[in-house]
Amino acid sequence: MKSRKDIDKKLEELGKLLYKEIKEGKNPYLDVPIRSLSNVHFNPKTKLIELGDATSKRYFFNVAHIRKFVQTLEVAALAKELLNVDKHLSLRQVFYAMRKTLPGTKIDIVDEQTESNQAVEDLELITGASREELHINANKNGAAAGKIIIKDKGDIIDWSKLGSGGWAIPSNTEGIEFQKVDAKFVIYMEKAAMWERLHEDRVWEKLKCVIIASQGQATRGIRRLLRRLNDEHGLPVYVLTDFDPYGWYIYSVLKFGSIALAHISRKLAIPEAKFLGLTAEDIKKYKLEKQKIKFKEVDLKRLSQIKEYDWFKEDKRWQRQFKLMKEMKGKVELDALITRGISFVSEKYLPEKIKNKDWID
Amino acid sequence: MKSRKDIDKKLEELGKLLYKEIKEGKNPYLDVPIRSLSNVHFNPKTKLIELGDATSKRYFFNVAHIRKFVQTLEVAALAKELLNVDKHLSLRQVFYAMRKTLPGTKIDIVDEQTESNQAVEDLELITGASREELHINANKNGAAAGKIIIKDKGDIIDWSKLGSGGWAIPSNTEGIEFQKVDAKFVIYMEKAAMWERLHEDRVWEKLKCVIIASQGQATRGIRRLLRRLNDEHGLPVYVLTDFDPYGWYIYSVLKFGSIALAHISRKLAIPEAKFLGLTAEDIKKYKLEKQKIKFKEVDLKRLSQIKEYDWFKEDKRWQRQFKLMKEMKGKVELDALITRGISFVSEKYLPEKIKNKDWID
Numbered sequence: 001m002k003s004r005k006d007i008d009k010k011l012e013e014l015g016k017l018l019y020k021e022i023k024e025g026k027n028p029y030l031d032v033p034i035r036s037l038s039n040v041h042f043n044p045k046t047k048l049i050e051l052g053d054a055t056s057k058r059y060f061f062n063v064a065h066i067r068k069f070v071q072t073l074e075v076a077a078l079a080k081e082l083l084n085v086d087k088h089l090s091l092r093q094v095f096y097a098m099r100k101t102l103p104g105t106k107i108d109i110v111d112e113q114t115e116s117n118q119a120v121e122d123l124e125l126i127t128g129a130s131r132e133e134l135h136i137n138a139n140k141n142g143a144a145a146g147k148i149i150i151k152d153k154g155d156i157i158d159w160s161k162l163g164s165g166g167w168a169i170p171s172n173t174e175g176i177e178f179q180k181v182d183a184k185f186v187i188y189m190e191k192a193a194m195w196e197r198l199h200e201d202r203v204w205e206k207l208k209c210v211i212i213a214s215q216g217q218a219t220r221g222i223r224r225l226l227r228r229l230n231d232e233h234g235l236p237v238y239v240l241t242d243f244d245p246y247g248w249y250i251y252s253v254l255k256f257g258s259i260a261l262a263h264i265s266r267k268l269a270i271p272e273a274k275f276l277g278l279t280a281e282d283i284k285k286y287k288l289e290k291q292k293i294k295f296k297e298v299d300l301k302r303l304s305q306i307k308e309y310d311w312f313k314e315d316k317r318w319q320r321q322f323k324l325m326k327e328m329k330g331k332v333e334l335d336a337l338i339t340r341g342i343s344f345v346s347e348k349y350l351p352e353k354i355k356n357k358d359w360i361d
Numbered sequence: 362m363k364s365r366k367d368i369d370k371k372l373e374e375l376g377k378l379l380y381k382e383i384k385e386g387k388n389p390y391l392d393v394p395i396r397s398l399s400n401v402h403f404n405p406k407t408k409l410i411e412l413g414d415a416t417s418k419r420y421f422f423n424v425a426h427i428r429k430f431v432q433t434l435e436v437a438a439l440a441k442e443l444l445n446v447d448k449h450l451s452l453r454q455v456f457y458a459m460r461k462t463l464p465g466t467k468i469d470i471v472d473e474q475t476e477s478n479q480a481v482e483d484l485e486l487i488t489g490a491s492r493e494e495l496h497i498n499a500n501k502n503g504a505a506a507g508k509i510i511i512k513d514k515g516d517i518i519d520w521s522k523l524g525s526g527g528w529a530i531p532s533n534t535e536g537i538e539f540q541k542v543d544a545k546f547v548i549y550m551e552k553a554a555m556w557e558r559l560h561e562d563r564v565w566e567k568l569k570c571v572i573i574a575s576q577g578q579a580t581r582g583i584r585r586l587l588r589r590l591n592d593e594h595g596l597p598v599y600v601l602t603d604f605d606p607y608g609w610y611i612y613s614v615l616k617f618g619s620i621a622l623a624h625i626s627r628k629l630a631i632p633e634a635k636f637l638g639l640t641a642e643d644i645k646k647y648k649l650e651k652q653k654i655k656f657k658e659v660d661l662k663r664l665s666q667i668k669e670y671d672w673f674k675e676d677k678r679w680q681r682q683f684k685l686m687k688e689m690k691g692k693v694e695l696d697a698l699i700t701r702g703i704s705f706v707s708e709k710y711l712p713e714k715i716k717n718k719d720w721i722d
Contacts (some may be wrong), residue, residue, distance in 0.1 A: 042645075064711070081703075082703070085703065087561055087562075087632070087703050087704065088557065088558075088561060089558070089699065089703065090554035090557070090558070090696075092554060092694075092696050093554060093558065093696050093699045095696075096652065096694075096696050096697050096698075096699040096700050097699050097700065097703070098654065099651075099700065100700065130464075137557060139553065139554075140504070140526075140553040140554070140556070140557055140574070141502075141553070142529075143501070143529035144480065144529075150523075150524070152523075152524025152525055152526065153524045153525050155522045155523060155524045156522075157522070157523055157524050157526075161516045161517075161518070162516060162518055162523075162528065162529070163511070163512075163513025163514045163516045163518050163528075163531070163537070164514050164531040164533070164536070165501075165513070165518075165528050165529040165530050165531040166529045166531075167523065167524075167526050167529060168503075168504035168505075168523070168526040168527045168528060168529035168530075169437050169526050169529075170524070170525040170526040170527075170557065171553075171557060172525070175525070176524070190501070191531075192500065192501040192502070193451035193453060193454060193500075193501070193532070195501070196449065196451070196531065196532060197449075197454065197499055200448055201448075202448060208399065215502070235604075253426070256579070276683060290459065291460065296414070323649055333453075333457075334455050335451075335453050335454050335456075335457050337457075338450065338457040338458050339456045339457050339460065339461065342442075342450065342458070343448065
């Protein structure tokens with residue numbers, strides 16, 4: 001993570017550059033990387049969905065550019081203020097903070113949140129700082145438990161001593177310091193109910209690990225947390241989802257990044273993430289065929305989309321899963337393993353899968 | 362909360378009673394309170410949405426009854442097992458645990474989760490124990506921070522020393538012991554982003570309180586937590602929502618209970634809860650008229666429904682809010698207070714409202 005001082009300096013440099021151009025009688029502009037699909041690609045070397053090099057110049061004296069130009073500067077000014085007072089706002093709150101009338105006019109700087117959101121993303125690209133480093137937070141969700149002690153806002157927090165609830169993961173996990181990491185790996189799961197089941201069985205103690213869940217897609221805060229544990233402490237990240245196109249999409253985003261956030265894949269995505277969720281082979285092995293939930297039209301459509309993703313297209317193991325799911329015409333939830341016993345996931349499924357390296361990576 | 366032993370005994374008594382009837386050659390039956398709208402009413406004395414006394418007999422030897430009869434007994438057996446091994450399942454997991462074929466037949470005990478959900482609710486009514494006491498958990502969501510120390514699963518947890526994330530609230534808060542309560546009141550808010558803003562400003566330290574949020578409607582775990590803090594420690598519960606029919610509905614459910622969970626209002630609802638969210642007067646006072654979000658058809662419809670609720674119908678202060686909102690034809694979010702300053706809610710709005718007792722109760 002870049003320091004507050006570094007980011008502040010970057011914002012100041014941006015301001016000084018524009019000021020210089022104005023003083024020299026030039027038409028000031030911003031060089032903004034293009035975020036449209038044409039500039040997004042999958043990089044087979046890094047295994048990440050990345051933004052290309054294409055940029056476009058956004059001029060102040062250009063009727064088509066000026067609105068976005070002003071919005072980007074307004075969010076830069078706001079970010080500088082947030083850094084100076086060391087406070088954070090959510091995207092929604094940033095929208096309100098920017099929703100004001102230009103002095104001497106009847107024009108509001110932003111009318112819709114999509115405008116302020118885009119300005120934030122542009123500023124991320126221009127400065128190379130993430131939204132979180134600019135003190136603008138995304139959603140808060142999720143909980144963590146396990147063999148890790150962190151320091152956050154001056155508090156020492158032991159993730160193994162937080163009762164049945166665990167530690168609530170903040171929207172912004174940049175500032176967290178890992179004080180002691182006794183865990184050998186991290187399990188991320190898409191459902192809080194499964195997290196509670198595993199937590200009650202103290203899986204993190206028995207397998208010496210950390211368990212993290214949100215609800216569905218992982219928040220940016222969770223993605224950074226997983227990425228940092230992988231980067232800074234070399235912990236493998238196992239992703240536990242249903243046998244389901246949506247579960248696979250959650251895994252896909254965690255591992256390869258997403259098109260919408262391609263500009264930040266290098267900070268958020270975890271190319272080493274491993275899929276530990278249900279496979280077609282597990283369904284057979286654990287006799288879960290009866291627990292199948294029949295596909296709707298929308299599931300089939302989702303499956304055929306995922307099958308064509310660049311990062312899955314050449315992967316035989318994944319193509320095999322897609323093919324077998326198509327034949328089954330249905331999905332199976334992880335919770336279905338409850339039919340094998342209340343603690344089956346904790347005592348059999350996870351230890352065996354991990355011992356046998358029975359994952360897809 | 363009833364002890365595990367008490368609940369276990371109740372389940373055993375239920376089994377013994379049915380066994381006796383079978384041995385005596387009778388047609389065994391369950392006496393199940395009726396949960397349809399006809400048996401739900403608002404009680405002006407308790408200020409709660411309650412279930413009436415009407416019950417219906419569900420017989421074993423009755424083709425129309427037997428399926429539900431068996432489902433209810435199956436969930437009773439499962440709850441007894443969960444109590445005995447001291448483990449918990451979610452509603453979804455209960456569905457899978459019950460989804461098995463009756464020996465010697467091709468009939469599954471449950472086909473859809475609505476069936477197992479209803480069986481759980483019936484068992485709650487028959488035993489007088491809540492779902493949580495039967496070791497069946499609802500959703501997990503939300504975070505807490507503030508001047509309280511709890512004991513949970515043997516861990517001592519200080520809600521004032523958990524960094525930027527706070528304590529993740531479990532789905533089941535029955536087992537929590539309050540060890541030290543230094544807080545004077547609790548603020549519940551509907552949005553995690555506002556919670557993070559207030560937490561960063563350490564509002565709970567300055568105002569000596571506890572702040573709790575989930576996302577939207579409070580989970581059962583949060584409702585029990587708020588209720589217990591109100592009951593056991595006399596803490597006032599302030600509800601902070603948008604000026605919005607949906608925000609009011611969140612408040613309404615917290616305070617009066619809901620029709621769907623009328624049978625459990627006496628455990629979940631908080632008749633003393635006070636509304637601390639934005640009012641029409643606040644919007645004028647803080648010049649938020651410009652931040653209005655125009656109503657859609659669906660918002661207007663929601664407003665006219667809420668206006669007619671028995672518990673709001675006679676309340677002049679609420680009817681005034683409804684009338685003023687209808688005239689405004691729009692809603693205003695709490696986040697709009699950011700236009701007045703990053704820490705305006707922490708430093709002005711909340712302290713002033715609470716000092717002046719400027720709430721609706």
